[in-house]
Amino acid sequence: MKAWLTPQRFLVIYSAALTVTLAGIVGAGIAFKDQKQKFSEIDVQRLNIVEPDGTRRFAIARDEDRSVAFFLKDPEGRDRLVLRVTPEGTPLIEFMDESGHTIDRVAALSH
Numbered sequence: 001m002k003a004w005l006t007p008q009r010f011l012v013i014y015s016a017a018l019t020v021t022l023a024g025i026v027g028a029g030i031a032f033k034d035q036k037q038k039f040s041e042i043d044v045q046r047l048n049i050v051e052p053d054g055t056r057r058f059a060i061a062r063d064e065d066r067s068v069a070f071f072l073k074d075p076e077g078r079d080r081l082v083l084r085v086t087p088e089g090t091p092l093i094e095f096m097d098e099s100g101h102t103i104d105r106v107a108a109l110s111h
Helices: 007-033
Strands: 046-050 056-062 068-073 079-085 091-096 102-107
Touching: none
Parallel strands: none
Antiparallel strands: 046 056, 056 068, 068 079, 079 091, 091 102
């Protein structure tokens, strides 16, 4: 009498189960990729908005001097407009040239 589960039959069943499992994992990954993530709250130290090629165009961050700023960038990723609040609480708007140097600055008038 022959055994029902021969080594050849075992390999056929094993490969079929593995194929179905792998197809399910890949399918689930593709389906999950198309869904947008939604958050009610997120804590980050820096938020970068980038072009498809990876060039940063907008950032919200705490700068090296501990000020908080919005960085608006040109198509090459260079800072061109910075909206900043200094560590002392002073709001500033800074306009930058192509080299990243401040060419004009507007600060709030103190009362």
